[in-house]
Amino acid sequence: MKTRKLRDLEVSAIGLGCMGFSHGYGPGPSDSEAIDLMRSAFDLGCNFFDTAEAYGAGENERLVGRALAPIRSQVVIATKFIMREPVPGVQLGQEIRRRLEASLTRLDTDHVELYYQHRVPESIPLEEVAEVMGKFIAEGKILAWGQSQATEQQIRRAHAITPLTAIQSEYSMMERIFEKDVIPVCEELRIGFVPFSPLASGFLSGKVKPDDSYVGDDVRRVITRFQKDNIRANQPLLDLLDAFAKKKGATPAQISLAWMLHKKEFIVPIPGMRKMERITENLGAADIRLTDGEYQQIEAELAKIEIHGNRTDADIAKLRDMK
Numbered sequence: 001m002k003t004r005k006l007r008d009l010e011v012s013a014i015g016l017g018c019m020g021f022s023h024g025y026g027p028g029p030s031d032s033e034a035i036d037l038m039r040s041a042f043d044l045g046c047n048f049f050d051t052a053e054a055y056g057a058g059e060n061e062r063l064v065g066r067a068l069a070p071i072r073s074q075v076v077i078a079t080k081f082i083m084r085e086p087v088p089g090v091q092l093g094q095e096i097r098r099r100l101e102a103s104l105t106r107l108d109t110d111h112v113e114l115y116y117q118h119r120v121p122e123s124i125p126l127e128e129v130a131e132v133m134g135k136f137i138a139e140g141k142i143l144a145w146g147q148s149q150a151t152e153q154q155i156r157r158a159h160a161i162t163p164l165t166a167i168q169s170e171y172s173m174m175e176r177i178f179e180k181d182v183i184p185v186c187e188e189l190r191i192g193f194v195p196f197s198p199l200a201s202g203f204l205s206g207k208v209k210p211d212d213s214y215v216g217d218d219v220r221r222v223i224t225r226f227q228k229d230n231i232r233a234n235q236p237l238l239d240l241l242d243a244f245a246k247k248k249g250a251t252p253a254q255i256s257l258a259w260m261l262h263k264k265e266f267i268v269p270i271p272g273m274r275k276m277e278r279i280t281e282n283l284g285a286a287d288i289r290l291t292d293g294e295y296q297q298i299e300a301e302l303a304k305i306e307i308h309g310n311r312t313d314a315d316i317a318k319l320r321d322m323k
């Protein structure tokens, strides 16, 4: 697979979002199957693996660490810490260091290539986080750092202290809010952009049906994009993808990934995939080339399509109170 640059960090053009192996999409494959899937993705040219301390309360990092141990020197691991409030009586830098050390232990490694602040609440002093990240880089514990779901201003403030390598935020044909100012600021400051949920939790594959049901911690139970009426109302988007898929001898999921790869050279999506055929399909999108004309045509058609429903942290929080 071709590679791309997130600032100075070289990664495969498409990465693997590992969250779903332990978190957020209901029951997943067994650990041994998940490990085989991650290694198979590597064999197909994917070297960029995304996890977080929050996924399965550390279980996901353990699994990713086990899967990648034999190929550790050939892969780029991204993980994240999440703090919504300061911990009373604990200095912020010490708290983040404790979390990083715990992630490294779970991942069975002495460093990670990319370490994100998973959310950027104003209650956590952003400048202090950026300084701490600079120290971790100087110590070699992380090679680079990033933010997730940051605003343009938060990116500018953080980058002025310790240059950012990547912004990881939700981006797909169904969620384009960051096109307005975040993707442009990434371009201006030479920061990579890593779309999460690039297939809108699988909706853009065209395989989701209104009567599909989901269980456990599956976000598709609560995000409005997966409400029956919205699934039906979003059919014009799938029709567009279908038409291009037929024309290009590709699948709708591949077209939606090829569209964002065409948009900017510094965009590196990380779809989640828990079946071998989906890994082959999604990674195969890196070989689908849209012409400038095709890309412009998709953009023009997208501008006419109204999107129904979304994916918000507030909706996902409702899962906590559901059986």
Ligand SMILES: NC(=O)c1ccc[n+]([C@@H]2O[C@H](COP(=O)([O-])OP(=O)(O)OC[C@H]3O[C@@H](n4cnc5c(N)ncnc54)[C@H](OP(=O)(O)O)[C@@H]3O)[C@@H](O)[C@H]2O)c1
Binding pocket: 016, 017, 018, 019, 020, 025, 050, 051, 118, 148, 149, 168, 169, 195, 196, 197, 198, 199, 200, 201, 202, 203, 205, 207, 253, 270, 271, 272, 273, 274, 275, 278, 281, 282
């Ligand atoms: N920074 C953040 O706050 C944040 C938030 C969310 C996610 N993430 C990261 O981003 C990664 C990707 O997010 P995501 O998992 O929501 O991405 P996604 O690729 O939009 O959705 C993943 C789900 O879509 C379905 N899917 C994927 N490819 C498919 C295909 N070709 N055909 C049919 N269905 C397909 C799969 O469902 P089934 O598994 O049911 O088959 C899969 O679990 C995560 O793994 C995580 O690492 C970060």
